Every structure is written in structure tokens, then in C-alpha cells.
Amino acid sequence: MRWQNATVTQIVRRSPTVISFFFRLPEFIPFIAGQHVSVRLTAPDGYRAQRSYSIASAPETTDHIELAIEKLENGEVSPFFHEVVEVGDEIELSEPIGGHFIWRVEDDGPMLLVGGGSGVVPFLSMARQRALVGSTAPMLLLFSARTRRDLLFMDELDRLRGRGDGFGMVATLTREEMPPAGVSKGRIDAGIIAGSLARLPGKPRRIYICGSNPFVENAAQLAIDAGIEPAMIATERYGL
Amino acid sequence: MATRGFVGRRSGSDETGRLPPGQFLESGFPVLSAGPTPRINTEDWSFTLKNGIRPVKSWSWAEFNALPQSKMTRDIHCVTTWSKFDTAWEGVLIEDILGDAFIEPPTGFTLAHSYDGYTTNVPTADLVGGRAMVALRYEGKPITPDHGGPARLLVPHLYFWKSAKWVNGLQFTEKDELGFWELRGYHRYGDPWREQRYTND
Numbered sequence: 299m300r301w302q303n304a305t306v307t308q309i310v311r312r313s314p315t316v317i318s319f320f321f322r323l324p325e326f327i328p329f330i331a332g333q334h335v336s337v338r339l340t341a342p343d344g345y346r347a348q349r350s351y352s353i354a355s356a357p358e359t360t361d362h363i364e365l366a367i368e369k370l371e372n373g374e375v376s377p378f379f380h381e382v383v384e385v386g387d388e389i390e391l392s393e394p395i396g397g398h399f400i401w402r403v404e405d406d407g408p409m410l411l412v413g414g415g416s417g418v419v420p421f422l423s424m425a426r427q428r429a430l431v432g433s434t435a436p437m438l439l440l441f442s443a444r445t446r447r448d449l450l451f452m453d454e455l456d457r458l459r460g461r462g463d464g465f466g467m468v469a470t471l472t473r474e475e476m477p478p479a480g481v482s483k484g485r486i487d488a489g490i491i492a493g494s495l496a497r498l499p500g501k502p503r504r505i506y507i508c509g510s511n512p513f514v515e516n517a518a519q520l521a522i523d524a525g526i527e528p529a530m531i532a533t534e535r536y537g538l
Numbered sequence: 539m540a541t542r543g544f545v546g547r548r549s550g551s552d553e554t555g556r557l558p559p560g561q562f563l564e565s566g567f568p569v570l571s572a573g574p575t576p577r578i579n580t581e582d583w584s585f586t587l588k589n590g591i592r593p594v595k596s597w598s599w600a601e602f603n604a605l606p607q608s609k610m611t612r613d614i615h616c617v618t619t620w621s622k623f624d625t626a627w628e629g630v631l632i633e634d635i636l637g638d639a640f641i642e643p644p645t646g647f648t649l650a651h652s653y654d655g656y657t658t659n660v661p662t663a664d665l666v667g668g669r670a671m672v673a674l675r676y677e678g679k680p681i682t683p684d685h686g687g688p689a690r691l692l693v694p695h696l697y698f699w700k701s702a703k704w705v706n707g708l709q710f711t712e713k714d715e716l717g718f719w720e721l722r723g724y725h726r727y728g729d730p731w732r733e734q735r736y737t738n739d
Contacts, residue, residue, distance in 0.1 A: 299736045303539065338560075339541040347546050348560050348619050374547040374562065382543040389541060395736065397722030398572050511569040515684060518574030528574050529655060535570050 300327070300393040301338065306385050307362060312450040313443075316416050317380055318354065318366045321391060326360045329353060329394030331401050331423040332506070332534075335365070336392035339375060349375040352419040352508075352534070353394065354451075356426035363391075366450065368416035368536075399506060399534045403427065407435030407464070408498040412486070412517045414442045414509025417536060421508070422451055425458055425465060438466045440494045442486050442513070444473040449481075468494050486513075491520045502526070508534040556613055557621055558730035564620035569684045572718065576653045576704055580688050585672065586707040587639050595639040599688070603674065605630045605638055610671060612694035614701070615730040627692050629673035632665040632708070645710040649717060650691050653704040658717035659726070660693055660700055662710065669695060672705060697728040697735070 304321035311317050329335075334350045355364035369380040383389070401409065401424045411421040418441055428437060443449045449469060458465050470482035470490060477483050482490060495502070505526055507517045514533045522528055547562075557563060580599040587594040597605070611626045636643065643662045650658050664670065673681060673692040681687030686703030693700045699719050720726055725734040733739060 299739055339544045339546070340539060341544050341546045342540045345546045345548060346560055347544075347562065350618060378544055387542050388539070390539070395723055398718075511684065515569075515575060522574060522577075528576060531574050533571060533573050535568075 299336075301390050303388045304363075304391045306383060306387045306389060309383070309385060312366055313448050315448070316366050316368045316450050318364050319379060319383065320355075320362045320364050321389065322362055323391065326363075327393050328360075329357050329363075330396075331357055331427045332399045332420045333394040333396040334420070335363070335394055337365070337375060338390040338392070339378060340390070347374050350395065352423070354419045354422040356423055356430050358427060358430045366416060366419045366422070399508070399532050401427075401504070401506070403431050403433050403435070405435075406433075406503070407437055408500050408502045409435070410438050410440065410494060410498065410502045410505045410521075412440045412442075412505065412507040412509075412521075414513035414517075415444070415448060416450070417507075417509030417513065417534070418450065419508075420534065421506070422454075424506075425455070428465065429458055429461065429463070432463075434464045436464045436466075436499050438468065438494055438498050440486065440490065440517075441467060441469045442509070443469070443471055445471060446474055446478055446481070466497055468497070486517050486520065488520055488523060491517070491524050495524060502530065505531045506534075507531065509536060511535045556623060558615055559733050560735075561615055561619055561621040561730065564622050567622060567625075567685065568616070568618075568620060570616065570618060571654075571684075571703060572656065573654055575683045578653055578683070578688055578704060583688055584706065585635075585689065587635060587641075588707060588709040589641075589644050590710065590712065594641060597638075602630065602672075602689070606634045607674075608634070608668075608671060610673075610692065610694070612692075614694050614698050617697040617699055617724065617728070617735050621730075625694075626677050627671065627673040628675040628678075629671040629689070629692065631668060631671045633667070635672065635708070636666070643710065645712055647711045647714045649709045649711050649715050650700075650702040650705055651707040651709060652702045653706050656702055656704070656718050658691075658700050658702050659711075659715055659720055660696065661714070661727070664693060664696065665708075669693070695729075697725075697730055699724065700728055
């Protein structure tokens with residue numbers, strides 16, 4: 299595994315629990331949308347902690363990589379990022395990892411992306427890449443979050459949707475009494491899955507589901523109930 | 539190089555020497571897998587031992603449960619850096635499966651197969667000698683589907699992706715054939731004590 303000392307160049311809050319960290323790498327290593335990197339922190343006595351985070355930036359933006367890190371209350375690494383890390387700090391990052399939960403432009407579509415909370419992060423990389431290279435592969439993002447403030451990247455996703463090039467989005471909020479216009483209320487259920495599938499021009503070639511384990515399991519089983527082949531479903535389960 | 543401001547949250551058990559490098563102690567039992575949890579009915583379940591492409595023997599759920607049952611309590615280590623101590627499993631040791639099929643291991647390489655199409659390679663030597671089992675029970679209860687039930691491979695001395703969930707067969711192969719994650723950037727062998735996480739570690 300190759301490790302590099304990356305420099306934090308920018309810090310942007312994305313939601314009450316998620317902050318984006320932009321890194322400049324001594325050497326940019328090409329990656330595939332959906333991949334993750336490991337972050338390695340080292341204490342003065344040599345103690346190390348290592349965690350993986352999905353890449354949010356597109357493979358085309360080679361001057362930085364963006365990691366959107368959710369703060370886990372009992373975490374060891376994510377609270378450090380939220381509370382300690384500043385612009386200018388050096389953090390060790392691994393080369394990109396993961397050969398399964400990935401999308402390449404030539405993979406085309408249609409595809410359904412199902413993200414729960416910060417599980418939307420790898421889909422940002424895919425959607426950004428798709429727009430940057432001018433792909434018109436049909437891509438529908440089904441995004442579930444707790445409240446409207448937890449819909450991270452919403453402005454950007456709205457802009458991508460506004461391009462009218464085959465990228466669509468369905469959002470649903472599980473803990474919001476009065477969701478904003480165009481946003482559903484409640485957990486992902488059979489109706490939302492059916493409605494999302496119906497908005498694609500054909501049966502998806504691949505369904506990607508990312509989020510907490512219960513979220514992923516629920517969405518995956520609903521997709522299977524809706525007639526999707528289990529082998530077409532790629533999952534990424536967060537939770538550490 | 540130390541990371542500015544990082545001290546870390548050490549677990550006391552670190553001092554017992556049971557935590558491999560780069561791991562932290564987890565009290566829960568996180569679930570990770572590359573796809574949906576398959577729906578497996580024990581009435582339809584079967585387990586097949588193969589030598590190359592040739593099936594040697596298959597067992598139904600009832601037949602498999604009638605094989606000698608053994609207990610193993612072990613520390614487990616996930617490549618995503620969590621470890622869990624003293625996990626208690628019960629199932630059938632690999633040598634007891636081989637014994638019931640009246641065969642000695644024919645090759646040094648084994649590929650485990652699962653209901654969802656997942657595969658993982660383990661040297662045969664790592665599966666015998668009481669080091670591995672097909673587990674049917676966890677903490678005294680049937681293994682839940684998200685943790686690999688009804689049956690999962692348990693090879694606790696290697697990173698836990700080697701302990702294939704929803705296992706339905708072992709296949710002896712002439713050479714070391716890489717499995718699902720091993721073809722996707724993860725280490726061929728996966729020894730947590732040598733931190734063999736990724737292909738070239």
C-alpha cells in the first residue's frame with residue numbers, strides 16, 4: 299500500500315454532522331468513482347488509527363481529493379477531523395482502494411444510486427464525473443436523510459438535476475414533519491423504490507446502495523422484491 | 539511522522555497483546571458485505587465439497603448438523619480495522635467435514651464458495667488442524683442472516699473477509715486461485731499480525 303502525506307487545503311461544512319476536507323496530494327493517483335482511501339493518524343508514541351472514507355470528488359479533478367467525513371459520536375478518527383484538523387495540516391492518505399463499488403463512464407447506465415445520509419458521498423464522485431465528462435448515462439439518485447439539513451450537497455445535486463441530461467434525484471426525509479417541496483417523507487419503502495425505478499428509461503444495469511447496515515439491507519431487500527437480480531446490487535456498508 | 543494533535547483513544551486491552559497492528563477494539567459486531575443478504579432456506583441449503591470441478595460429497599442441512607459439532611472462541615479481525623475479542627462459535631471443523639467424506643486434503647489450495655457468488659481463497663493448511671470451521675451458531679444461537687447465517691466459514695486467524703458468509707462449499711484447487719476481494723485489491727493471504735490488508739502489503 300502506498301501512503302502519502304496530503305495537505306489539508308480547505309474545510310467545508312456540508313451538514314450538521316458532515317464536514318468535507320480537501321487534500322492536496324504530492325502525487326495524484328488516478329482513482330475510479332466509488333473508491334475510498336484510508337486515512338492514517340499517528341500519535342507521538344507511534345500509536346496509529348486507520349479508517350476508510352469514500353472519495354467525494356470526481357476522478358477528473360486531479361488537483362485535490364475531497365473526503366466528506368461524518369462525525370461519529372463515539373468515534374476515534376472522525377471526531378479528530380471535526381475538532382482538531384485545520385487547513386495546512388498534513389494527514390497520511392493511502393492510495394485509492396476498492397474494486398467493487400465503482401462506476402466507470404464506460405459502464406454507462408441506467409443506474410440507480412441509493413444513499414442514506416453520508417452514504418451519498420461516493421455517488422457525488424460518480425455524479426460529478428458523469429457531468430464533467432458529458433456522459434448522458436441515465437442515473438437516478440435516491441437520497442434518504444434525517445432532516446433537510448442532513449441533505450448534504452443538495453445545492454450541487456439540484457444543479458446537476460437542472461442540467462436535464464439524464465441525472466435525476468428523489469429525496470426523502472425520515473425525521474422532518476414538513477419536507478420541502480419535491481421531497482418525500484418517511485423511510486425508503488417499496489413505493490419509493492418502484493417510483494424511482496419507474497423514472498429510469500429501463501431496468502438498471504446496476505444498483506448501488508450505500509449507508510448504514512440497516513439502511514442498506516432494507517433498500518437491497520426492497521430492490522430484490524421489486525424484481526432486481528441480487529447480483530446487480532452492489533452495497534457499501536458504513537458504520538465505523 | 540506524528541499527526542498534529544492526535545493522541546488516540548486506546549483500548550486498555552491493547553496491553554494484552556491481542557490487538558494486531560492498526561486494529562481497534564470494537565464491542566459491537568459490524569456488518570459488511572459486497573451485496574445484499576441472500577435469502578437462504580435451510581430446507582434448500584446444501585454444502586458441497588469439490589476436488590477441482592469434481593463434487594466429492596454434498597450434505598443437506600440435517601446431514602451437516604449431524605456431523606461432529608465443535609466450539610471455537612476466538613478474537614476476530616476485520617480489514618476495516620475493527621477487532622472483536624472472544625467471539626464464540628459452534629460448528630463443524632473442516633477436518634471433520636473431510637473425515638465424513640473420507641478424503642485427505644488433495645491439494646494445498648482451497649477456494650470457499652458462497653450462496654451470493656462470493657469466493658475467497660485460503661491455503662488448505664490454514665483450514666485444518668482445528669484452525670477453521672463451518673460455523674452454524676454464534677453465541678449459542680443460529681447465526682443471523684446478516685452475519686452469514688445459516689452457515690459461514692470461520693478462519694479467525696486471518697482477516698475476517700476470509701471467513702466467507704453464506705458458505706455453501708469448499709473447492710480444492712490445483713493452484714492458488716484468487717477470490718472476490720483478492721481480485722479487487724485485497725491481500726492473497728490476509729494475516730492481521732503482518733498487516734496484510736492490500737495486494738502488495
